[in-house]
Amino acid sequence: MRTCIRRRCVRLGTVSRLALLLALSASPLAAQTGGGAPQPAALGELSLEELASLKIDSVYGASRYTQKVTQAPSSISIVTADEIRKHGYTSLAGILRSVRGFYVTYDRNYSFIGVRGFSRPGDYNSRILLLIDGHRMNDNVFGGALLGTEFPLDIDLVERVEIIRGPSSSLYGTSAFLAVINIITRKADDAVWAEAAGSAGSFDSKKGRVTYGHRLPNGVGVLGSVSAYGSDGERALYFKEFDSPATNHGVAERADSDEFRKLFGRITWGRLTVQGLYGSREKAIPTASFGTVFNDPRSRTIEKQGFLDVQYDRNLGAGWELASRAYYDRYGYDGDYVYDLGTEEAPQLVVNKDFARGNWWGAEAKVSRKIGRHRLGFGSDLRDNVRQDQFNYDEEPFVPYLDDRRTSTIWAVYAQDEITIHPKLMLNLGLRHDHYDSFGGTTNPRLGVIYDPWQDTTLKLLYGEAFRAPNAYELFWSQSGVTKSNPSLQPETNETTEVVIERYVGRRVRLAATAFHYTINDLITQETDPADGLLVYNNVDQVKARGVELEAEGRWPAGLQTRISYTAQDSWNEQTGLALTNSPGHLVQFNVQTPLLHDRVVAGLEFQYLSRRRTIGGAFVPGVFVPNLTLVTQKLRRGLELSASVYNLGDHVYADPGSEEHRQDMIQQQGRSFRVKLTYTFRRAK
Amino acid sequence: MTPPTGRRLVTAIAAVLIGTRVLAASSPGPERQAPGQASPEYMIKAAYLLNFARLIEWPPQAFAAAEAPITVGVVGADPFGQALELTFQGKTVNRRPIAVQRLQWSQDLRRCHILFVSQTDSGRLGELSNRVAGLPVLVVSEATQAAARGATINFRIEDDRVRFDVNVDAAKRAQLTVSSQILRVATIVRDR
Secondary structure: OHHHHHHHHHHHHHHHHHHHHHHHHOOHHHHHHOOOOOOHHHHOOOOHHHHHHOEOOEEOOOOOOOEEHHHOOOOEEEEEHHHHHHOOOOOHHHHHHOOOOEEEEEOOOOEEEEEOOEOOOOOOOOOEEEEEOOEEOOOOOOOOOOOOOOOOOOHHHEEEEEEEEOOOHHHHOOOOOOEEEEEEEOOOOOOEEEEEEEEEEOOOEEEEEEEEEEEOOOOOEEEEEEEEEEEOOOOEEEOHHHOOHHHHHHEEEOOOOEEEEEEEEEEEEOOEEEEEEEEEEEEEOOOOHHHOOOOOOOOEEEEEEEEEEEEEEEEEEOOEEEEEEEEEEEEEEEEEEEEEOOOOOOOOEEEEEEEEEEEEEEEEEEEEEEEOOEEEEEEEEEEEEEEEEEEEEEOOOOEEEEEEOOOEEEEEEEEEEEEEEEOOEEEEEEEEEEEEOOOEEEEEEEEEEEEEEEOOEEEEEEEEEEEEOOOHHHHHOOEOOOEOOOOOOOOEEEEEEEEEEEEEEOOOEEEEEEEEEEEEEEEEEEEEOOOOOOEEEEEEEEEEEEEEEEEEEEEOOOOOEEEEEEEEEEEEEOOOOOEOOOOOOEEEEEEEEEEEOOOOEEEEEEEEEEOOEEOOOOOEEOOEEEEEEEEEEOOOEOOEEEEEEEEOOOOOOOEEEOOOOOOOOEEEOOOOEEEEEEEEEEEEOO | OOHHHHHHHHHHHHHHHHHHHHHHHHOOOHHHOOOOOOOHHHHHHHHHHHHHHHHEEOOHHHOOOOOOOEEEEEEOOOOOOOHHHHHHOOOEEOOEEEEEEEEOOOOOOOOOOEEEEOHHHHHHHHHHHHHOOOOOOEEEEOOOOHHHOOOOEEEEEEOOEEEEEEEHHHHHHOOOEEOHHHHHHOEEEOOO
16 A cells, blocks of 8 residues: 555656646747737737627536636536537547546446546446536436436537536535536527438447427527437457357347437527427347346346426516526336346246336526625525336246335525636635435535636636435345345535636637545445345445646637647545546547548547556556547538548457446457438528 | 645645746736737627727717827726737727727726726726716626616627627717617617
8 A cells, every 4th residue: 555655646746747847838938939829919800790709618507607617616628519520429428538537438338437537337427417408417316327328318419518527516416526517408590490410330320310490580499309329239249258158158149239219309488498308228238237147138228318397587686687497307217137047957037127217306596696796696406306216026937126116305505606806816605505305414615716817827726515415226225135225324525626727828729737636435335234244335435536637729710629638647445545446547638620621521530548447356457549530521512511430440459347247347348430420401591 | 634645635736836836937927918918708809899999980079189099998907918909009990099098996087988897897887877978988898787787888798709789879878870880790779
């Protein structure tokens, strides 16, 4: 353990020097010689229309109102629809892979996000908060967020993705533990807008989408979209752990299929917005997870998620503004797991049905106004979980194992104040109290000092506390003789300190450096109770992590855009002194979009590098280097766009760490794959 | 927190802070900043102000002489840095140069043609419109709904872009003729 700590010291030393270098290179001296010469005078030559089209970065999810990225009390990344198109991203997981410090683990069923060195195998993304237009997407049974093909919104309907690092429980409560991801959906600006897209790719995958938007002269706007996708997946997947004659020599055949259907609709009428969403995905499990029979294509999961959400904003007079929301959500999970209860000579295959149903409704209200130097906001959230049910039984012969039905209520109040002490100095304060039926109350603060030493430089000092409430699965799942419930679980807590420096060099280049440190206490971990030998979830572990992220981003008028980042991080379990599993020490992420052939084609090239990650078995998956390339036509024909993508360009053989439920310590990932996509957009202006 | 962890964090933060200190030492300060040392938002707003100077007509009595400058005043807090000077440098409107003045609230504000009030000082917008009432002064602000509270032009951020409202009633009271080019891009508001 001692040597381990010593090695961390050395590594961070290197990292500190790098941070220093970046800060130095961001100095005005470097800026003057560093090219990309900013020309404010040239801006003066632009027409009003051109000025009105220039973008400045803003974010909603960091404070629950729209503000400039540089004034938000967090380190933020934004991915736009344009980047999604030019990089051929097919899922939210694919988008997040490109974001500074984020990485994704795929177990051939679900995609798990890793952020700031934390990606616990099997945690179902319950430590990040996922929002669609501010609507919470984490379900009420596992607290999980669906990010791969299981994410219920078609990725083509995403206008932008806001990635807000660090804890935000002071604003959102549970799940806003390590990061918040807010998806802004597309708006239809034109009077009539219709789009059809079809794509085909490797593994006989096909996808189709039709979207229609209409804006009436009285201001009523309507948008509707339907999508369907199907893929056979890899025809044969080899897993050496199952390489024996009894299990088809380790080859899982036709056990990787993936299908989804997605619906989205929105009506806007003045200050009223009604949105609805539904997605269902069915995925075959080729890994024989949870000790199921290998190479039986019946083992699969189905996720269904949908909501209806009504938002209403109005001006209350005297400068007060109201933002309110009411919603109803449903979540369903159906798992079929095939077990062999017989012997090797006389197999007896049984389908185990594992499923969960979650229904909940909620209401949110927030009032805000500016008073002098203060921007004040007060809000309350209420969530009524009318159903948080878990079931498990064997189908034939019928053997029930679990029938657990729960309800619960969560209410919360919060306040925030953004104080402009001086034009260059802002203070951001937030405090939220959440109340749960199970463990009672928890109060979480956030404090941000945002200082602009110069016009183009922002320094943020941030401190935040967060919690993750124990989910229904951890509290109540039990199976006699194997696991038991623990209704007295307490929330996990996180304390994070961050320093963020952002600097614009002219209009074209942005530099950012972040240093963070966090401590997670009472981490919920499954362990064996020595008294009865049963598995149970307890608040046991303490985890600490720290790291440094450096990023440079440039945008040039011809359409050339590039971003490169480096992350060094270190996370460890304080009890054992061991580095966390599935936590890369170093990440390098790069992407560039450039016009080619007289602007007729745009190329989007990206790569992610992850250093080696420790597995649960104590081994290491080697470093990962995955480049992806997409070519998109522009001006092909009016409204028509063709794109072609190659993922894992070098056909690099790599693996992600497996979870407790896998016999595989490492799960091999996709080799090179292809996709072509054709989109036709019809527009009729006002 | 165990001491080694704390020390490591301190090392990391110190490195970043030292970086900024070095940065501070090498920076010539806001008064003598290198070209472009302004945030993109205020570079855009400065360019808008130049366009307003070109496309708005002041009554003849607003100027002492034919080639007297158009004066742009920033009242109270100044978020522009050098963006105004850099944008207006060498620019003339009908042979008038554009001058920039930074003003305290206690100073005489009536000699400016354009007065800019930042978000920070938006609470005093009502006071300002009283002080320049009836005079040919274009009041530009960036507060929420300021165009309904006395400003003639109000910047707002919409869809990540800088847009603006024009209160045509306020423009008329100030005897300013606003070009149709401005009105085409602006959102038009009226007195309540």
